[in-house]
Amino acid sequence: MPASTRQPTSDRLAFWTCAAVLALALWTSGAATPVYPLYTADWHLTALLTTSIFAVYPLVLVVVLLVFGDLSDTIGRRASILLGVAASIIGVLLFAVAPNVGWLLVGRAFMGLGVGLSLSPATAKMIDIAGPANSARTGAISTASTAVGLVFATLLGGALVQYAPFPLHLTYWILLAVEAVVLVFVWRLGRDRPAEAGRWKPHGISVPRSLWGAVAAAAVCISAAYALGAVVLSLGASIGKQLIGSDNAFVTGAIIALSMGVIGVVALASRRLPLVVATPVAFVATVLAFASLVAAGSLHSLGLFLAFCVLGGVGYSLFFAAGLQIVSRYAPAHHRAGTLSAVYLVAYLVQGAAALWLGAEATAGGLEHAVDLGAPVIAGLALVALVAVVMLAVPRRGAGAAAGGSARI
Numbered sequence: 001m002p003a004s005t006r007q008p009t010s011d012r013l014a015f016w017t018c019a020a021v022l023a024l025a026l027w028t029s030g031a032a033t034p035v036y037p038l039y040t041a042d043w044h045l046t047a048l049l050t051t052s053i054f055a056v057y058p059l060v061l062v063v064v065l066l067v068f069g070d071l072s073d074t075i076g077r078r079a080s081i082l083l084g085v086a087a088s089i090i091g092v093l094l095f096a097v098a099p100n101v102g103w104l105l106v107g108r109a110f111m112g113l114g115v116g117l118s119l120s121p122a123t124a125k126m127i128d129i130a131g132p133a134n135s136a137r138t139g140a141i142s143t144a145s146t147a148v149g150l151v152f153a154t155l156l157g158g159a160l161v162q163y164a165p166f167p168l169h170l171t172y173w174i175l176l177a178v179e180a181v182v183l184v185f186v187w188r189l190g191r192d193r194p195a196e197a198g199r200w201k202p203h204g205i206s207v208p209r210s211l212w213g214a215v216a217a218a219a220v221c222i223s224a225a226y227a228l229g230a231v232v233l234s235l236g237a238s239i240g241k242q243l244i245g246s247d248n249a250f251v252t253g254a255i256i257a258l259s260m261g262v263i264g265v266v267a268l269a270s271r272r273l274p275l276v277v278a279t280p281v282a283f284v285a286t287v288l289a290f291a292s293l294v295a296a297g298s299l300h301s302l303g304l305f306l307a308f309c310v311l312g313g314v315g316y317s318l319f320f321a322a323g324l325q326i327v328s329r330y331a332p333a334h335h336r337a338g339t340l341s342a343v344y345l346v347a348y349l350v351q352g353a354a355a356l357w358l359g360a361e362a363t364a365g366g367l368e369h370a371v372d373l374g375a376p377v378i379a380g381l382a383l384v385a386l387v388a389v390v391m392l393a394v395p396r397r398g399a400g401a402a403a404g405g406s407a408r409i
Contacts, residue, residue: 015129017185021081021122022142023149024182025115028088029057030153031175032095032104033233034161034253037241038168043101047238047367051359053101054233056108057115058226058352064116065345072121077128078189084118085183087111092179096172120340127328139324140271143317147264150233151257158253167249211339214330217388219346221279222323224385225316226351227378228286231293231371232256232312235358239297239367240305255302255309262313267321275322279389282318285311286382290375297368319385323347326392354378 032039036050072080091110098104123142130138160174161167240252270278289311296304327339354374362370 011129014189018122018126019145020182021118022145025119026146026149027153028111030150030233034157034249047362048359051355053104055352055355056105057112058348060109060112061116061348062345064113065341077121077125080121081118081186084114088114089179092172092176096169139321140267142324143267143321144264147260150260154253155257158250162250214326215342217392218323218326218343220385220388221319222347223350224382225319226347227354228312228316230351230354259309259313262310263317266314266317275389276393278318279386282315283382283386286315287379290379294375297371
């Protein structure tokens, strides 16, 4: 994307503003995580309905990515991010005043709309500023930013639920204030609409044929991370309460937040790690994480639940960063947002489906039953991600992203 003729902010400030948008997107996504047990108790919700509240977000996001996935390649990154943050504000406001579950479902839909409009262009703008040569660093910072957002969602949210007044609502008012501040910084970004861009029309996501292999590998990596995240974010607090026996929302939130902290630390520490090394480590960590979770549910062990969160953080971090690094390395600037949208589309579809499936199984047979079923499936997805990265690395090492025919997704 060509540089803006007027830049009221520096590239450095723009880069970190976009990183803040990523953090905000994941904070918005996970804000309800510590509150789900309260909704279940106060509003008498089933596990399926609770996970449905979570799943509305990624499923709406999938639709948004299908229709608006390459919007920022036409109207500019700044304009798309502005629309996304504004929609997220509406969603958070609905949660802040929600009197019943219907308001939560609508609020989650607006959150999905907001993140769908802002996540890909914010990531793409970070890559635009840093350049493909710094793909590993950008992927690491992007992953760490999302981890920071989830730490705020779970740690701060858990503290507010446990110790502050208005536990069903206060956490959202604080998030709303932060959203407003970030909106101001996004507004100050330089206008970046491409000079050659015409009028945008909804036509799905266009991915050049030469990028199919890279998109598939990146999508399955981030899908593995997001499926793991679905367990932590939609069921983590309930697992802590029902299976482990932790009645303190702050303690459970702190353990889940530790997982997010591990994600950030691993992302920064492993940014120079080759993909063919990082993904096997991610696979092993994911398998060990779910082995720990199954054992934790069976033995009602808080220590094993802690091990699941730490190991899951390692697996999530390495898989997510690997997916972003693949996109950074292979996708040219004029296809970058569309390529990222295709990757996120698959990943969020997997996350939403995983949350709904696990919620249905938990409602039918209990949380321990859902964990026992979900663990081998998600571990299998991690294995597919490992194979996809190896297949991409061997025949196409050093290959550029050549232009070619394109496919609609």
